[in-house]
Amino acid sequence: MRFHWLLPLFFLLACRPVMKKEMSGPELDFKLSEEWIYATELSGLKYNNEVITRPPGFEQLVMQLQLPEQGGLSFKKHCVYYVVPYKEKAGSLKVQELKNDSNCPDVSGDFPVFVSVQGVDQFKVSFNSFKLTMDFTLGKKPQKIEIPLPNIEAGLIHEKYRPLKEKSLVPGLKFLRLNEDTFDFASNKNLGKLSDRFSRGSAIRCHQVNKECETVGENRCDECRYGWYEVVDFQCAQGGSKFCGQNHCGEKNEPACPRGVKVVDPEDAGICQSDLEPVLNADKILVCQ
DSSP, X not given: OHHHHHHHHHHHHHTSOOOOOOOOHHHHHHHHHHHHTTOOEEEOOOSBTSBOOOSBTOEEEEEEEEEEOTTSSSEEEEEEEEEBXXXXXXXXXXXXXXXXXXXXXXXXXXXXXXXEEEXXXXXXXXXXXXXXXXXXXXXXXXXXXXXXOTTOOOOEEOOTTSOOEEOSSSTTOOOOOOOTTTTOTTTOOSBOOTTOOGGGTXXXXXXXXXXXXXXXXXXXXXXXXXXXXXXXXXXXXXXXXXXXSOOOTTSXXXXXXXXXXXXXXXXXXXXXXXXXXXXXXXXXXXXXX
């Protein structure tokens, strides 16, 4: 008799839904930071550095971020929605992901949810000095999330006798999202960014020659967004390999400047700034060090 009484109870307990654990503040911080640090654009920011108090009980779009997909060959949008708490209705923060770079709708839809947390109140967001800051309470506990956005740019800095550089968190510093598809020439239609540098390893090679002076692969230098420059490698009559971007030849850890078309001794084939010398790297390219 005891067995017949326990069996239905066992099935009843087994069928109870598992309660989903709410995301904590540090978990939310980690999940957003590891994604948003790659953001290339922040737009539609409302109530910059002001606690959002209206409209109570209704969802609103707070901001949207443009982010690169894995590999950096396409972009997506993160749409950030906030509901101000009202009476019995708890406040909430929701981030949804659009698999394209279209503008976010004013209210959330049926597209995928990246994160969603309940019990959010006193929500305030600000963007200053290329750093995104969110202050709020979660379960009545104060929380603060700070995310640097090094890939956000705000125009160019013009300095006399110096190359152009971007207004950003750290000029020249970019976080790239790379995988095995990043350098797939069939997919990568736009080659290079203004901030790409050979010395950082971010410059894209658009044309390569080997030691027999044969072209390896396709010459795609006409697709470079900001032009291209030539390096000194195998002293071929038709020139050396080429990279997309602005030319910083002769500078430290940058390619040596080609001396000319005449074939000379390897150590004399490149020109560097007066305190540097051309040295062959692993790819047989003369680099100033």
